[in-house]
Amino acid sequence: xxxxxxxxxxxxxxxxxxxxxxxxxxxxxxxxxxxxxxxxxxxxxxxxxxxxxxxxxxxxxxxxxxxxxxxxxxxxxxxxxxxxxxxxxxxxxxxxxxxxxxxxxxxxxxxxxxxxxxxxxxxxxxxxxxxxxxxxxxxxxxxxxxxxxxxxxxxxxxxxxxxxxxxxxxxxxxxxxxxxxxxxxxxxxxxxxxxxxxxxxxxxxxxxxxxxxxxxxxxxxxxxxxxxxxxxxxxxxxxxxxxxxxxxxxxxxxxxxxxxxxxxxxxxxxxxxxx
Amino acid sequence: xxxxxxxxxxxxxxxxxxxxxxxxxxxxxxxxxxxxxxxxxxxxxxxxxxxxxxxxxxxxxxxxxxxxxxxxxxxxxxxxxxxxxxxxxxxxxxxxxxxxxxxxxxxxxxxxxxxxxxxxxxxxxxxxxxxxxxxxxxxxxxxxxxxxxxxxxxxxxxxxxxxxxxxxxxxxxxxxxxxxxxxxxxxxxxxxxxxxxxxxxxxxxxxxxxxxxxxxxxxxxxxxxxxxxxxxxxxxxxxxxxxxxxxxxxxxxxxxxxxxxxxxxxxxxxxxxxxxxxxxxxxxxxxxxxxxxxxxxxxxxxxxxxxxxxxxxxxxxxxxxxxxxxxxxxxxxxxxxxxxxxxxxxxxxxxxxxxxxxxxxxxxxxxxxxxxxxxxxxxxxxxxxxxxxxxxxxxxxxxxxxxxxxxxxxxxxxxxxxxxxxxxxxxxxxxxxxxxxxxxxxxxxxxxxxxxxxxxxxxxxxxxxxxxxxxxxxxxxxxxxxxxxxxxxxxxxxxxxxxxxxxxxxxxxxxxxxxxxxxxxxxxxxxxxxxxxxxxxxxxxxxxxxxxxxxxxxxxxxxxxxxxxx
Numbered sequence: 105x106x107x108x109x110x111x112x113x114x115x116x117x118x119x120x121x122x123x124x125x126x127x128x129x130x131x132x133x134x135x136x137x138x139x140x141x142x143x144x145x146x147x148x149x150x151x152x153x154x155x156x157x158x159x160x161x162x163x164x165x166x167x168x169x170x171x172x173x174x175x176x177x178x179x180x181x182x183x184x185x186x187x188x189x190x191x192x193x194x195x196x197x198x199x200x201x202x203x204x205x206x207x208x209x210x211x212x213x214x215x216x217x218x219x220x221x222x223x224x225x226x227x228x229x230x231x232x233x234x235x236x237x238x239x240x241x242x243x244x245x246x247x248x249x250x251x252x253x254x255x256x257x258x259x260x261x262x263x264x265x266x267x268x269x270x271x272x273x274x275x276x277x278x279x280x281x282x283x284x285x286x287x288x289x290x291x292x293x294x295x296x297x298x299x300x301x302x303x304x305x306x307x308x309x310x311x312x313x314x315x316x317x318x319x320x321x322x323x324x325x326x327x328x329x330x331x332x333x334x335x336x337x338x339x340x341x342x343x344x345x346x347x348x349x350x351x352x353x354x355x356x357x358x359x360x361x362x363x364x365x366x367x368x369x370x371x372x373x374x375x376x377x378x379x
Numbered sequence: 380x381x382x383x384x385x386x387x388x389x390x391x392x393x394x395x396x397x398x399x400x401x402x403x404x405x406x407x408x409x410x411x412x413x414x415x416x417x418x419x420x421x422x423x424x425x426x427x428x429x430x431x432x433x434x435x436x437x438x439x440x441x442x443x444x445x446x447x448x449x450x451x452x453x454x455x456x457x458x459x460x461x462x463x464x465x466x467x468x469x470x471x472x473x474x475x476x477x478x479x480x481x482x483x484x485x486x487x488x489x490x491x492x493x494x495x496x497x498x499x500x501x502x503x504x505x506x507x508x509x510x511x512x513x514x515x516x517x518x519x520x521x522x523x524x525x526x527x528x529x530x531x532x533x534x535x536x537x538x539x540x541x542x543x544x545x546x547x548x549x550x551x552x553x554x555x556x557x558x559x560x561x562x563x564x565x566x567x568x569x570x571x572x573x574x575x576x577x578x579x580x581x582x583x584x585x586x587x588x589x590x591x592x593x594x595x596x597x598x599x600x601x602x603x604x605x606x607x608x609x610x611x612x613x614x615x616x617x618x619x620x621x622x623x624x625x626x627x628x629x630x631x632x633x634x635x636x637x638x639x640x641x642x643x644x645x646x647x648x649x650x651x652x653x654x655x656x657x658x659x660x661x662x663x664x665x666x667x668x669x670x671x672x673x674x675x676x677x678x679x680x681x682x683x684x685x686x687x688x689x690x691x692x693x694x695x696x697x698x699x700x701x702x703x704x705x706x707x708x709x710x711x712x713x714x715x716x717x718x719x720x721x722x723x724x725x726x727x728x729x730x731x732x733x734x735x736x737x738x739x740x741x742x743x744x745x746x747x748x749x750x751x752x753x754x755x756x757x758x759x760x761x762x763x764x765x766x767x768x769x770x771x772x773x774x775x776x777x778x779x780x781x782x783x784x785x786x787x788x789x790x791x792x793x794x795x796x797x798x799x800x801x802x803x804x805x806x807x808x809x810x811x812x813x814x815x816x817x818x819x820x821x822x823x824x825x826x827x828x829x830x831x832x833x834x835x836x837x838x839x840x841x842x843x844x845x846x847x848x849x850x851x852x853x854x855x856x857x858x859x860x861x862x863x864x865x866x867x868x869x870x871x872x873x874x875x876x877x878x879x880x881x882x883x884x885x886x887x888x889x890x891x892x893x894x895x896x897x898x899x900x901x902x903x904x905x906x907x908x909x910x911x912x913x914x915x916x917x918x919x920x921x922x923x924x925x926x927x928x929x930x931x932x933x934x935x936x937x938x939x940x941x942x943x944x945x
Contacts, residue, residue: 132853
């Protein structure tokens with residue numbers, strides 16, 4: 105046998121590996137209550153209630169309509185939220201104020217779920233600045249915004265951190281007034297490495313096209329909410345095989361085993377048009 | 380060697396070209412080995428050819444290797460240098476997964492040894508190992524990590540019955556992690572340095588008693604991490620180093636009590652002192668610091684010590700069968716913290732401290748060994764039970780990187796493991812091979828190296844039950860993103876892993892001076908798509924549904940290399 109021919113054949117044999125969708129038999133757990141509740145400085149409270157579903161069911165939230173939700177501040181002012189449909193409950197009177205502690209209580213099927221969240225003082229955004237987006241060949245990290253023909257930009261916020269306390273932040277991005285909620289859009293951080301400094305923060309994976317209006321909302325949140333969103337973001341990125349920590353449920357600030365969070369926050373926003 | 384694998388566990392750090400012999404102790408670990416609570420792999424490097432120079436190596440599709448050995452002073456001194464370099468990233472790139480397009484993944488390593496025979500009773504050895512792995516995903520992130528060790532050993536024989544080995548050992552493991560993320564460039568580094576001095580004696584009292592005794596001391600320097608950024612928006616973060624002195628003394632005896640019964644018994648006394656300088660904090664229920672104490676340089680912070688009895692017995696039932704039983708206790712004064720299921724280089728070694736107690740393992744093992752047909756076949760069955768105290772785990776969401784208060788997030792428990800291993804081997808003849816079945820939680824395996832035959836063919840089939848993993852039992856939506864809901868940690872199992880490797884070597888030319896051969900091998904011959912990971916996410920092709928996605932790496936990988944020796 106002419107081994108040289110054999111080698112040439114072996115050299116050109118395709119070498120492959122792959123991703124494939126597989127059938128899995130997963131346990132079905134009994135439904136759990138999921139609460140997403142927000143109270144912004146100067147605004148009234150909003151809560152969204154749903155239930156968990158089996159993993160392979162279609163994604164269609166099961167809304168909870170008949171819960172009793174009450175919000176109260178540390179001085180005893182309180183209000184019951186009204187149901188508006190699609191699992192959403194809203195307040196009308198009690199507005200978030202800086203340096204106040206808020207308690208949200210949800211009563212559902214005879215059980216009570218309680219969370220506390222502190223509304224911290226606002227930290228203003230000094231300015232926004234843009235940088236050229238990193239564009240890998242093929243556009244893998246570009247948030248589904250099409251090819252690399254247009255020079256796209258990322259937007260960063262600069263602000264002065266408060267030196268006297270440990271601050272926790274969440275940064276929301278809006279494109280043309282629509283909140284970006286795609287994978288990887290949860291952006292929470294703290295000032296552990298930057299206490300008292302002029303900080304620059306932003307999401308490198310969210311890129312904008314010329315003509316886009318980009319709005320950044322810098323939220324000051326409390327420690328337990330920061331823990332919730334950082335663990336949530338960790339779980340959501342766990343599809344990446346290089347990030348294979350043992351999965352767990354994000355650390356909720358609700359008592360009694362409810363999933364989700366209650367976030368009281370102050371915020372400042374700035375908008376920029378991408379050139 | 381703090382990280383014994385290359386490329387996330389895919390290759391061993393031990394280069395078979397540079398290894399003379401290795402012994403694996405699973406149970407009945409002799410008293411001269413200490414500091415770890417698991418099996419011991421004792422590796423002996425080749426000394427190098429004392430008579431002639433020789434060069435051997437191979438050039439292949441995945442990796443190339445080269446070994447040079449020969450005399451420095453004929454019959455008195457010789458050297459060996461063996462090096463490897465892989466280019467596995469070229470293969471991974473061809474997997475066609477979008478995220479892996481800009482992957483960089485390779486390693487190199489180098490083994491070197493020099494020996495010098497001063498006279499009949501004195502010999503000196505100098506050896507070293509250096510290796511480094513590189514891993515990067517485009518220019519967003521890059522890792523590199525590696526071991527470096529150096530050993531100076533003096534072997535001396537007092538008369539003919541007492542032998543001494545004095546070793547000075549330096550060992551270093553470190554990793555660096557560069558990342559370009561959200562605005563700034565970060566560089567993160569961590570590592571361990573050991574200075575080890577060891578004195579071992581072997582005393583051949585009489586044909587029935589061989590004694591081993593000695594002592595050693597290791598000064599450890601742990602660098603848990605430092606984070607440096609190029610931006611003025613971030614303060615650099617330097618985690619204080621930790622220092623420790625680990626010492627041990629031991630004595631053991633191999634005693635042949637009768638023709639059919641032999642015993643190995645011994646005792647090790649080990650000791651670990653955490654030394655300053657350093658700050659020690661106390662914490663309240665909510666993991667907040669309540670108090671701190673400063674310890675100056677080389678001041679004792681805390682000391683742990685313990686006795687480690689070791690005993691094993693062998694009883695020959697007849698000429699071809701025997702039973703072995705063993706018990707040993709082992710102390711391990713550092714814990715490996717890992718937040719992932721695969722072997723990644725960011726695993727953190729943490730020494731004992733005021734919070735962290737040493738890991739204590741007690742293991743009993745019982746085995747039956749049988750040879751058949753004039754030793755052509757070997758069969759064994761072994762069972763073990765191991766109990767571990769002060770086993771460390773950490774709370775959900777604990778950050779093991781750059782966390783100076785990591786101790787406040789640790790939880791301590793006990794662990795048990797047990798299992799059985801069946802082994803069958805055909806040792807001689809044209810067809811040789813072995814089958815091993817392990818029921819338990821660990822597995823170790825070596826592919827044997829074929830030599831000498833004109834066209835040796837080898838095959839290895841590996842089968843492993845999947846590891847316990849955590850999969851979701853439900854899902855929900857938060858801010859329009861689908862989140863998995865977990866009810867039990869490690870409640871599921873990964874699919875079983877199996878693959879067949881084939882290899883054949885074709886000796887083209889073989890003379891006394893020159894050898895040339897081709898090795899053809901096929902990794903995963905029947906292209907079984909073993910699951911490297913299973914992830915759960917919203918379907919990209921079928922929005923509104925969630926799906927389980929299996930990622931399999933390394934399907935069938937044919938490879939060819941040219942080997943030479945002259």
